[in-house]
Amino acid sequence: MQSGKSQAWLTRFLFLNAILTFFLVSLGGKVTSMGVGMSVPDWPQSYGYNMFFFPFDKWLGPGAGGVFFEHSHRLLASLVGLFSIIAALWVAFAETRFWMKVMAFLALFSVAFQGLLGGLRVVLDKYNLGMEFGLTHATFAQLFFSLVCALVLFRSNWWRNASPHPRAASLRPWILATCCIIFVQLTVAATMRHQHAGLAVTDFPLAYGKIIPSISPAAIASYNSSRIEISDSNPITASAVVLHMIHRLLALVIVGLIATCALKSRSILGSSHKITVYNFLWLGLVALQFCLGIATVLTGKSADIATAHVAVGSLTLMTGALLSMGCYRITSPRTALNLRPAPRMQSASSQLA
Amino acid sequence: MNKCLFYSAAVLGLAASLQSLSAADLVGKVTLKGTAPAELAMTTVNADKVCGKMHDQPVFTRHYVVGQGSGLGNVFVYVTAGVDAKSVPPAAEKAPEILDQKGCLYYPYVMGIRTGQKLTIKNSDPVLHNVHSQPKENKEFNFAQPLQNQESEKSFTVPEVLVKMKCDVHNWMFAYIGVVDHPYFAVTDKDGNFKISGLPPGKYTVEAVHMKAGKKSAEVTMAADGGKAAFELEAPAAAK
Numbered sequence: 039m040q041s042g043k044s045q046a047w048l049t050r051f052l053f054l055n056a057i058l059t060f061f062l063v064s065l066g067g068k069v070t071s072m073g074v075g076m077s078v079p080d081w082p083q084s085y086g087y088n089m090f091f092f093p094f095d096k097w098l099g100p101g102a103g104g105v106f107f108e109h110s111h112r113l114l115a116s117l118v119g120l121f122s123i124i125a126a127l128w129v130a131f132a133e134t135r136f137w138m139k140v141m142a143f144l145a146l147f148s149v150a151f152q153g154l155l156g157g158l159r160v161v162l163d164k165y166n167l168g169m170e171f172g173l174t175h176a177t178f179a180q181l182f183f184s185l186v187c188a189l190v191l192f193r194s195n196w197w198r199n200a201s202p203h204p205r206a207a208s209l210r211p212w213i214l215a216t217c218c219i220i221f222v223q224l225t226v227a228a229t230m231r232h233q234h235a236g237l238a239v240t241d242f243p244l245a246y247g248k249i250i251p252s253i254s255p256a257a258i259a260s261y262n263s264s265r266i267e268i269s270d271s272n273p274i275t276a277s278a279v280v281l282h283m284i285h286r287l288l289a290l291v292i293v294g295l296i297a298t299c300a301l302k303s304r305s306i307l308g309s310s311h312k313i314t315v316y317n318f319l320w321l322g323l324v325a326l327q328f329c330l331g332i333a334t335v336l337t338g339k340s341a342d343i344a345t346a347h348v349a350v351g352s353l354t355l356m357t358g359a360l361l362s363m364g365c366y367r368i369t370s371p372r373t374a375l376n377l378r379p380a381p382r383m384q385s386a387s388s389q390l391a
Numbered sequence: 392m393n394k395c396l397f398y399s400a401a402v403l404g405l406a407a408s409l410q411s412l413s414a415a416d417l418v419g420k421v422t423l424k425g426t427a428p429a430e431l432a433m434t435t436v437n438a439d440k441v442c443g444k445m446h447d448q449p450v451f452t453r454h455y456v457v458g459q460g461s462g463l464g465n466v467f468v469y470v471t472a473g474v475d476a477k478s479v480p481p482a483a484e485k486a487p488e489i490l491d492q493k494g495c496l497y498y499p500y501v502m503g504i505r506t507g508q509k510l511t512i513k514n515s516d517p518v519l520h521n522v523h524s525q526p527k528e529n530k531e532f533n534f535a536q537p538l539q540n541q542e543s544e545k546s547f548t549v550p551e552v553l554v555k556m557k558c559d560v561h562n563w564m565f566a567y568i569g570v571v572d573h574p575y576f577a578v579t580d581k582d583g584n585f586k587i588s589g590l591p592p593g594k595y596t597v598e599a600v601h602m603k604a605g606k607k608s609a610e611v612t613m614a615a616d617g618g619k620a621a622f623e624l625e626a627p628a629a630a631k
């Protein structure tokens with residue numbers, strides 16, 4: 039075990055990696071929102087250049103267009119990859135908890151796998167597999183982000199010194215189930231986005247003037263012919279309309295579930311317990327996410343709003359995942375038996391966590 | 392005297408051949424029934440640092456080009472049945488078709504080409520475009536044209552109407568190419584008029600395809616002095 043100071047720096051470093059990963063996911067969302075995933079058609083090179091020596095004027099110059107976002111995404115991904123290597127090695131040396139080392143290496147393998155998926159999305163686009171790989175890349179990114187954030191949670195003083203709360207056991211399945219539904223929702227969302235068909239339903243709160251829109255071939259043809267789009271020119275399909283409606287329905291379910299979790303948490307743990315506080319923060323996030331979803335429709339899928347919707351979506355899943363783990367922490371029998379608290383950390387890390 | 396005879400024969404011959412050419416034209420018009428939705432101002436083009444400089448007017452989308460007498464432009468009209476494959480001249484004889492990138496837009500927006508015919512793709516802009524075809528039947532290509540006045544040649548092997556072209560650097564750039572295995576196709580002008588030249592007499596099925604307003608086909612009989620066809624496509628219902 040190293041000194042407390044170096045332990046605090048490891049936590050800070052993991053926190054920094056989590057922030058970078060958040061920007062990486064958001065930038066990836068921006069690339070997809072703009073439909074510029076193929077603006078650098080080769081990989082791992084960028085227009086034949088080694089990606090780290092790609093000319094500045096092509097990357098940052100006034101005519102770079104979508105290339106700026108795609109190439110920046112690749113560079114930031116490399117940085118997160120490098121940080122994940124350092125993090126895994128650092129954790130291996132500085133951590134006493136074996137499972138924590140396993141998690142850090144899992145994060146490292148995930149980021150390598152993610153890089154490969156992203157590359158294949160570009161390389162296999164010409165075999166019409168770009169959508170499948172892009173979708174997997176986007177979905178896996180959400181899991182990776184939650185994992186990287188979980189590493190920070192496991193390093194926090196709260197985690198090390200959590201006191202058992204057996205009654206929270208009834209809260210646990212609610213949070214976990216909500217979390218799973220959010221993941222399903224993000225998968226649905228990633229599918230919608232990677233179809234590059236723009237908005238399958240262009241109005242809100244109704245859908246083509248109805249509560250349940252028609253998906254007859256004639257109706258789909260009329261949606262397409264009345265739509266005047268600037269980008270995202272793949273035609274709307276019946277399945278895209280169905281997916282869009284499922285996304286709206288799930289959004290309502292998730293808001294209801296998170297509100298239930300927050301109220302349950304308050305009644306079980308009291309309003310000052312960390313789990314309750316973060317539960318209400320979670321409710322705030324999903325409310326923001328709900329509004330961003332509406333704004334995405336009403337702005338005709340403006341790339342910036344759609345990207346914010348992706349970013350807050352990943353925060354919502356991450357908060358849910360961390361809450362599930364926190365809930366597990368205070369209800370697990372090991373916590374109850376843990377009479378000897380882990381050594382206290384420096385105050386710096388508790389501020390970060 | 393001999394000379395005079397020769398000249399008059401030549402003139403007569405020329406007139407006859409001209410007539411036989413024009414005689415085999417299929418002419419017609421595509422009209423739009425109803426009101427087309429309003430086009431959108433492409434503010435992202437005007438706001439772009441390089442592309443915006445090449446436009447002093449606001450750029451609009453080009454989905455519905457409606458001209459005189461409700462004529463609908465950018466409709467791809469082609470013969471779908473009745474062509475005798477043996478009578479078709481080889482594609483190699485035709486000059487290459489040109490797809491130009493100018494002011495960060497594709498010109499033409501809709502075009503036709505034969506299988507095996509060369510397509511010259513040109514970048515008239517001082518900015519990088521990547522040319523990305525999105526076919527369902529043909530082989531996809533995606534390459535970059537970083538230099539001004541750069542030209543590349545491509546072709547399509549399988550008939551496919553319409554192949555979408557896009558630029559991933561500029562997410563508003565699209566073009567559509569109708570690929571057919573004979574020379575009997577045309578794209579309507581801004582007033583919806585088209586002319587398919589050199590179609591021998593006989594019975595044909597002709598189809599008019601518009602990206603938004605859908606497609607309609609018609610049975611056409613070509614006489615020795617040509618033929619006529621009219622198509623009416625429908626705009627979406629105004630109520631939404």
Ligand SMILES: [Cu+2]
Pocket residue numbers: 495519520521558559560561564
């Ligand atoms: Cu371009």
